[in-house]
């Protein structure tokens with residue numbers, strides 16, 4: 182079951198009963214819904230759960246050449262009029278296309294890319310799909326330099342946190358409440374003339390303070406902090422000892438219970 186995997190990654194934020202981030206990974210291989218689910222559970226967490234906004238973003242992936250793709254939506258085996266996510270939760274507010282769903286024997290749901298609407302479909306249809314991985318932000322209350330913080334997050338969790346939306350900034354504020362200082366380290370670094378996230382992503386969403394993005398920070402101001410009172414990023418001295426925000430894997434079991 183070795184697939185030609187083209188990872189197309191971005192972070193989407195959602196809130197269930199706790200604050201979690203979903204990372205969607207595009208798998209450029211044609212599989213039935215069930216094989217896609219097996220694949221996702223083996224290599225990632227599960228087939229993607231996606232809000233309507235996420236479905237829209239996932240459909241905009243230029244790598245998709247097929248007409249449809251799978252996400253983790255299927256009929257409940259006991260009550261076929263109900264739709265459930267692969268993780269087991271009830272699905273609500275699904276954006277069905279006009280007249281859909283229209284056939285009880287079509288037990289899986291695929292996204293029609295041309296209009297970003299859901300269609301019920303036979304689960305044996307062989308199309309590409311999205312897997313997801315689920316993360317959460319945590320505050321580590323150690324007094325570390327930026328590089329020590331990075332190493333700590335990578336050894337014990339996933340990475341120093343990237344904050345890539347207003348919601349993530351607010352979540353960062355919330356999580357930073359117990360931090361001693363106003364500033365906590367995040368995964369922002371200035372190297373070779375530009376700021377980037379340590380996970381390799383470009384800095385697209387901007388959370389800089391009113392002074393704007395520091396274009397030419399001095400040598401001792403090239404690590405990024407999140408300043409919780411003002412909910413902004415600021416350049417700071419990498420040698421400062423601060424608490425920090427890590428991205429932590431949130432284990433989602435095959436049954437869909439997350440902890």
Ligand SMILES: *[C@@H]1O[C@H](CO)[C@@H](O)[C@H](O)[C@H]1NC(C)=O
Nearest residue numbers: 185209210211246247307308
């Ligand atoms: C998946 O199927 C479509 C349509 O049959 C085809 O165009 C595409 O090349 C297939 N993708 C792969 C990775 O085999």
Ligand SMILES: *[C@@H]1O[C@H](CO)[C@@H](O)[C@H](O)[C@H]1NC(C)=O
Nearest residue numbers: 260263264265269270271272
């Ligand atoms: C899912 O929806 C059904 C029908 O509305 C309901 O009986 C069930 O309790 C719901 N399950 C969860 C976990 O919310």
Ligand SMILES: *[C@@H]1O[C@H](CO)[C@@H](O)[C@H](O)[C@H]1NC(C)=O
Nearest residue numbers: 196199200351352354355356
């Ligand atoms: C902040 O966290 C607390 C406790 O974890 C939660 O009750 C509250 O809703 C959160 N606030 C925001 C704005 O997310």
